[in-house]
Amino acid sequence: MTPANADRKSVDGEPVNREDGDRNCADLECRGLVRRFGDTAAVDHISLTIPPGQFFSILGPSGCGKTTLLRMLAGFEQPDSGDIYIRDQRMNEVPPNRRPVNMVFQHLALFPTMTVAENIAYGLRRQGVKTAERQQRIKQVLAQVGLPELSDRNPHQLSGGQRQRVALARCLVLEPTLLLLDEPLGALDLKLREQMKIELKHLQKTFGTTFVYITHDQSEALVMSDQVAVMRQGRFDQLASPEELYHNPATPFVASFVGDNNRLPGRVTSVQNGIAAITLANGQSVQGRAAEPGVAAGAAVDLFVRPESMSVKQDHPQQSLTRLSATVSTTLFDGANSRLEMRVGDQTLYARLPQDGRLGAYSAGSVAELSWDPRRAPVFLSGTG
Amino acid sequence: MNPVAHRLSLWLLLAPFLLWMLLLVIVPHLQMLWVSFHVRESWDSSVWGVAQYQTFFSESYYWRTFVRTGVMSLFTTLLTLIVAFPVAWYIARLARGRSKGLLFAACLIPFWASELVRTYGWMILLRESGLISTWLQFVGLTDAPVEMLYNDIAVMTGLVYNGLLFMVVPLVTTLDGLDESLVEAGYDLGGNSWTVLQQIVIPWTMPGITSGCIVVFMLTLGSYLTPVLMGGKDSAWFTEQIFTQFITRFNWEQGAALGVLLLVLSSALVWLGLRLSGQSFRRVMG
Known part of the structure; x- marks a missing residue:
C-alpha cells in the first residue's frame, strides 16, 4: 500500500509505487483517472492501488466526485483518460456485466x-451455474449473512437491515474480485446504522473480498476501513489509515472533515523544531505543530485542536503543554461525549469534559484554563483548505 | 356536519355516477339480455327461448366471424404493445423536461379528432388514388395505381393506430416508476440487454402491459368504424354482424343475442388472459 504519510503530491500525481508484498498483483489499480462533465472535472487525475482483501473507503462531501469514481469502477461511466486495472486486467472497455465487480447500490436496488x-x-x-449448485450456494450465502429462513420472502416484506444483507448476499454469492458499496447505510436509522457498520466489517473479514466503500459519513469510514481516501473536488486530499488520518491530517480540509475539530486562526511569531508559536486574534499566544513547509514567522495560519486533545483546568500543567484561557458559554451534557462550549475572542471552541462528574464546576461566564500537547495540534496556512 | 347531512351529501355526490351506471349501462344491458331470449313466433307474438344463441353456434358464419375478430384483436393488441413499448420507454426514461411533455402531446393530439376523421386520414393515404399510391407511381416503383385499402393489414394498421395512446399511457406511467438503479443492477450482476429486459423491466411493467392490453383489446373488439371503412365489405368484423341484425334485418332479438355474446366472450377472454399472465384485475386497475 502507499506509505501512510502519503501527501497530496504522491496520491494524485504519477502512479503510486506498488508495494504488493507477497501478493503478485493488486485487486484494483487506477492510473490518472479523469472524468469531466462540461468544464468541471468530477474526477481529476485519481490514482490508487488496493491490495487484495482490503476494506477501502472513499470519504468526501456530496459532490466531491466519489460516486462518479465508483461508477467508473463498475463500468457505468467511461473515464475521459486514465486506466482501470483489476488483477492486472485492463477494464476500460469492458462493459459492466463482464467486469468481476459487483455493486451494492445506494438504495440497494433489490428486484421487487x-x-x-x-x-x-x-x-x-x-x-450459468447449474440448479443444484445454485440452490446450495444461495442457502450458504444466506446463512453467512444471517438470514437462513427468508429465501421465499419478497424484498418489501423485509426490514431495512435484512434488505441490506440480501443486497450484500446477492453480490457476494458471485465471488467478485471487488465489491463496490455506494453509501448503502444512508437510508438506515442511527441505531441500525451503528450495528450494520460493525457487521459489515465482520462480513468483509469473513468473505475476504476487497471492498470499495464510498461515504460522506466519516465515522463509517473510520470504523470499517483499512485505508481511507479523503476526496474533495475530484482529488484525493489524503490516503491513509484511519488513525493516521485522524491524528496527522495532511490538509486543513482533512483536519476539519474527519472527526470534530476546533479551528483557531492566528499569525505565526516563530517556528522552532517544528513547533510554531502563534498569536491569536485576541492576543493570546499558543503553540502547535507546523504541518506544512510554508508555516513560517509572519504567516497567517489556522491551528486545529481536537476537543479530546485539550485538557480543561489542569492544576499543574506540564511544561511541554501550551495553555489558553477561554470563557465558558455553556455545558453540553451527552453522557460520555459531554462537552464544554467556550469562546476565545469571537471563536467558538469545544472541549471534552473530564469524566469525573465535575460538570457543575463550569458555570457560564467562568474562565476555563485549556492546555494541550503542541504536537497534537497541526498548523496549516490559512486559505489553503 | 351532522350525520344526516353527511350521508345526504355522500349520496348527492354519488348520484351522477349511479344514475349513469344504472340508466346507460345496467338497464340497456338487462334490456338486451331480456330481448335476446325472445323467439319471435309471428309478427306480434314471441316466446321465451335460446334459439338466437343456438343460431350463433350452429351458423358457422357467426362464430367464425367472432373467432376471426377475436384473433385479429389479439394480434392487434400484440402489435400495439410492440409499437408502443419503445415509444413509452423513450418518453418515460430517455426524454427530459420539455421534450417529454411534447412527445406525450404528440401521442395525444390525434385523439382530439374523432375516430371517423382519423380513419379518413388513413384512407387518404392508402386508397388507390391516395398519397402513397401517387407517390409510388411518381418515383417509378410501380406503373399502375396500388390499392392498399380493404384488406386485413389496412384494418390492423388503423386499429393499432387507434389503440396506441391507450397502450402508451399505462406503459409510461409504470416505466416512470422503474428505478434506474434496478436496470443498472441487472447489468452489474452479469445480465445483458435481453435478460435485463426480460427479467427486470418486463416483470416490473407487467401491470401496465396488462391494463394497456385489456383496454386496447376491448376497444379493438368493439370497434366498428375502422374495420368497416378500412376493411370494406369483406372485413367481417363481429360488430358489423350486430349492426346488420339491428338495422338492416331489423332482427333485434338476434342482434341482442350477438351483443350479449360479444360482452360475455370478450370478458371471458380478458379473464383468461389475466389468469394466464398471473395478474389480478384489482392490481392492474388499482
Whole structure:
C-alpha cells in the first residue's frame, strides 16, 4: 500500500509505487483517472492501488466526485483518460456485466418482482451455474449473512437491515474480485446504522473480498476501513489509515472533515523544531505543530485542536503543554461525549469534559484554563483548505 | 356536519355516477339480455327461448366471424404493445423536461379528432388514388395505381393506430416508476440487454402491459368504424354482424343475442388472459 504519510503530491500525481508484498498483483489499480462533465472535472487525475482483501473507503462531501469514481469502477461511466486495472486486467472497455465487480447500490436496488432467493439466483443464472449448485450456494450465502429462513420472502416484506444483507448476499454469492458499496447505510436509522457498520466489517473479514466503500459519513469510514481516501473536488486530499488520518491530517480540509475539530486562526511569531508559536486574534499566544513547509514567522495560519486533545483546568500543567484561557458559554451534557462550549475572542471552541462528574464546576461566564500537547495540534496556512 | 347531512351529501355526490351506471349501462344491458331470449313466433307474438344463441353456434358464419375478430384483436393488441413499448420507454426514461411533455402531446393530439376523421386520414393515404399510391407511381416503383385499402393489414394498421395512446399511457406511467438503479443492477450482476429486459423491466411493467392490453383489446373488439371503412365489405368484423341484425334485418332479438355474446366472450377472454399472465384485475386497475 502507499506509505501512510502519503501527501497530496504522491496520491494524485504519477502512479503510486506498488508495494504488493507477497501478493503478485493488486485487486484494483487506477492510473490518472479523469472524468469531466462540461468544464468541471468530477474526477481529476485519481490514482490508487488496493491490495487484495482490503476494506477501502472513499470519504468526501456530496459532490466531491466519489460516486462518479465508483461508477467508473463498475463500468457505468467511461473515464475521459486514465486506466482501470483489476488483477492486472485492463477494464476500460469492458462493459459492466463482464467486469468481476459487483455493486451494492445506494438504495440497494433489490428486484421487487423477485423473492430473496430469486434475487440471489439472478446473478448465478447469468454465470450459468447449474440448479443444484445454485440452490446450495444461495442457502450458504444466506446463512453467512444471517438470514437462513427468508429465501421465499419478497424484498418489501423485509426490514431495512435484512434488505441490506440480501443486497450484500446477492453480490457476494458471485465471488467478485471487488465489491463496490455506494453509501448503502444512508437510508438506515442511527441505531441500525451503528450495528450494520460493525457487521459489515465482520462480513468483509469473513468473505475476504476487497471492498470499495464510498461515504460522506466519516465515522463509517473510520470504523470499517483499512485505508481511507479523503476526496474533495475530484482529488484525493489524503490516503491513509484511519488513525493516521485522524491524528496527522495532511490538509486543513482533512483536519476539519474527519472527526470534530476546533479551528483557531492566528499569525505565526516563530517556528522552532517544528513547533510554531502563534498569536491569536485576541492576543493570546499558543503553540502547535507546523504541518506544512510554508508555516513560517509572519504567516497567517489556522491551528486545529481536537476537543479530546485539550485538557480543561489542569492544576499543574506540564511544561511541554501550551495553555489558553477561554470563557465558558455553556455545558453540553451527552453522557460520555459531554462537552464544554467556550469562546476565545469571537471563536467558538469545544472541549471534552473530564469524566469525573465535575460538570457543575463550569458555570457560564467562568474562565476555563485549556492546555494541550503542541504536537497534537497541526498548523496549516490559512486559505489553503 | 351532522350525520344526516353527511350521508345526504355522500349520496348527492354519488348520484351522477349511479344514475349513469344504472340508466346507460345496467338497464340497456338487462334490456338486451331480456330481448335476446325472445323467439319471435309471428309478427306480434314471441316466446321465451335460446334459439338466437343456438343460431350463433350452429351458423358457422357467426362464430367464425367472432373467432376471426377475436384473433385479429389479439394480434392487434400484440402489435400495439410492440409499437408502443419503445415509444413509452423513450418518453418515460430517455426524454427530459420539455421534450417529454411534447412527445406525450404528440401521442395525444390525434385523439382530439374523432375516430371517423382519423380513419379518413388513413384512407387518404392508402386508397388507390391516395398519397402513397401517387407517390409510388411518381418515383417509378410501380406503373399502375396500388390499392392498399380493404384488406386485413389496412384494418390492423388503423386499429393499432387507434389503440396506441391507450397502450402508451399505462406503459409510461409504470416505466416512470422503474428505478434506474434496478436496470443498472441487472447489468452489474452479469445480465445483458435481453435478460435485463426480460427479467427486470418486463416483470416490473407487467401491470401496465396488462391494463394497456385489456383496454386496447376491448376497444379493438368493439370497434366498428375502422374495420368497416378500412376493411370494406369483406372485413367481417363481429360488430358489423350486430349492426346488420339491428338495422338492416331489423332482427333485434338476434342482434341482442350477438351483443350479449360479444360482452360475455370478450370478458371471458380478458379473464383468461389475466389468469394466464398471473395478474389480478384489482392490481392492474388499482
